[in-house]
Amino acid sequence: MLAFIIPVKHPARSRSYRVVTDLLRRTLQSVGAQTDRTFAVIVVCNQRPEWAGEMERVEFVEVDFPPAEPPARRQDWVDWLYEDRGAKIAVGLRHARRLDPTHVMFVDADDFVSRRLAGFVRERPTAPGWYMPDGITYSGLFKIGSPRDRFWSYCGTSHILRYDLVPVPDSMDLLPSKESVLGMLDPFYLKRILGCHVDFIKYFAERGTPIEPLPFVGAVWHADTGENSSRAWWKGSRFGPIWGLPLTPEQSAEFGITPAARSLPESLLLYGWRIRSVAARSLKRLAGLEAKTA
Numbered sequence: 240m241l242a243f244i245i246p247v248k249h250p251a252r253s254r255s256y257r258v259v260t261d262l263l264r265r266t267l268q269s270v271g272a273q274t275d276r277t278f279a280v281i282v283v284c285n286q287r288p289e290w291a292g293e294m295e296r297v298e299f300v301e302v303d304f305p306p307a308e309p310p311a312r313r314q315d316w317v318d319w320l321y322e323d324r325g326a327k328i329a330v331g332l333r334h335a336r337r338l339d340p341t342h343v344m345f346v347d348a349d350d351f352v353s354r355r356l357a358g359f360v361r362e363r364p365t366a367p368g369w370y371m372p373d374g375i376t377y378s379g380l381f382k383i384g385s386p387r388d389r390f391w392s393y394c395g396t397s398h399i400l401r402y403d404l405v406p407v408p409d410s411m412d413l414l415p416s417k418e419s420v421l422g423m424l425d426p427f428y429l430k431r432i433l434g435c436h437v438d439f440i441k442y443f444a445e446r447g448t449p450i451e452p453l454p455f456v457g458a459v460w461h462a463d464t465g466e467n468s469s470r471a472w473w474k475g476s477r478f479g480p481i482w483g484l485p486l487t488p489e490q491s492a493e494f495g496i497t498p499a500a501r502s503l504p505e506s507l508l509l510y511g512w513r514i515r516s517v518a519a520r521s522l523k524r525l526a527g528l529e530a531k532t533a
Contacts, residue, residue, distance in 0.1 A: 240277045241360040241399065242340035243270050244331035246324050247284035247348045251306035254465060260288040262349040262464055267294055269351040269495030275358030279338045282348075283327040300334055302327065304417040318430060324395075325434025326420045332407045332433075333415075340402050342368065345436070350396040351377070351459040351494040359453075360399060368400040368450040370440055375459045375490070378479040381509045382501050384459065384490065385483035394460035395436045404448055405433065459494045481512040 247263060250256040263282070270280055271294075280297045285306075291299045304326060328345055335343060341364040346352060374390030374397065377383075391397040408423050421429065431438050443450050463479030491498045501509065 240279065240338065240340045240342075241357045242279040242281060242335040242338055242343045242402070243346050243352075244328055244335065244343055245270075245280065245282045245346045245348050246327035246331065247282060248323065249285045249304065249306040256286070258465065259348065260290075262461070263288065264290065264294075265495075266346065266348055266350060267297055269354075270346060271296060272354045272495040273357040274354050275361055277361055278357035279335070279340065281331045281334050283331045283334075298334065300330060300414070302330055302414065302417070321430040321434030322421070323417075323434075325424075325429040325432075326417050328433045329407045329411070329420050329424060329429065330413075330415065332402075332405060333411045333413060335402065341365075342399050343402050343405065344399045345395060345433075346458075347395040347460075349461045349464045350394065351461065351496055352396065353455065353457045353493055354495065355455065355493075356399065356457055366401065366451070367404060367443060367448040368398065368439075369453040369457075370450050371397040371457045372452045373456055375456060375486075375494075376462050376480050376483075377459045377486070377496070378463050378481070378483070379461055380463050380479065381481065381483075381505060382485055382499050383480055383483035383509075384486050385480035387460065390458070390460070391440070392437050394458060396458040396460065397436055398439050398450070399453070399457075400439070400443075400450065401448075404443060404446075456493075459496065481509060481516060 245263070245266065247259065250259075253259045267280065267282070278296075281300060282297060283300045283302060285302060285304060287299045287301050291297070304323065332343065342360045344352075344356065370391040371394075372388065372390060374387050374394060375384045376387045376393075387393060411423055412419070424433075432442055439450060486494075486496060486498065488498070490496070
């Protein structure tokens, strides 16, 4: 059985916690659309959404982790982000043990996943896991998606791991303090393995349990929500695809993304970003030519 573990950032770190929980709700609808019904969902958050009781098959775990102060230096923001995410995932793993999953998947609280994942995992209960070489970057603002290679290096929703390969201590309380979690786990394991997503391939290969590429697109990275934790240093500034196409009906069904058309203001904004991109590239090429002739 596959258990999806979804950490949610602290309300104090959110520009709007209502937006955060609205995004989470869409993510849960995507996760819950699995065609194979042998799966579980664990959400680890500081504040349970008002609508939590409406969600079937979802366990909400509320922790009392304090919000970390933003780092003073840019090079420290990784620790700030990954420590909180890793600690919440550790709590999710501890709760998942009672469900006896074969595999776990860490899902960012604003992304979308393929409805085929639970069935794929159930047919391969002993496999070490999978990473996603390919995925889709999606703009909810502009209603377009763009293919992305090396997807695993960009998106936190990009790996499925056998449960025993990401252990947490049996002695961990079901509702531990953040300090106790930090005291029980090696800092590298907490931040770079549980909290991050770029080291999985190397980490498990070095331990003799290499994970394999997932043979289909397994997730969609929702990139321009304004609440993306990976944009913490940039204070939630807009980013995401400006070149791409609307999702096909098959893609919308695969990932549980409700089809929507752009409004006129959204279309004008998209064309503005495209013009800006073309102009920036042209200026860069012109500067390069001038440098060569100088």
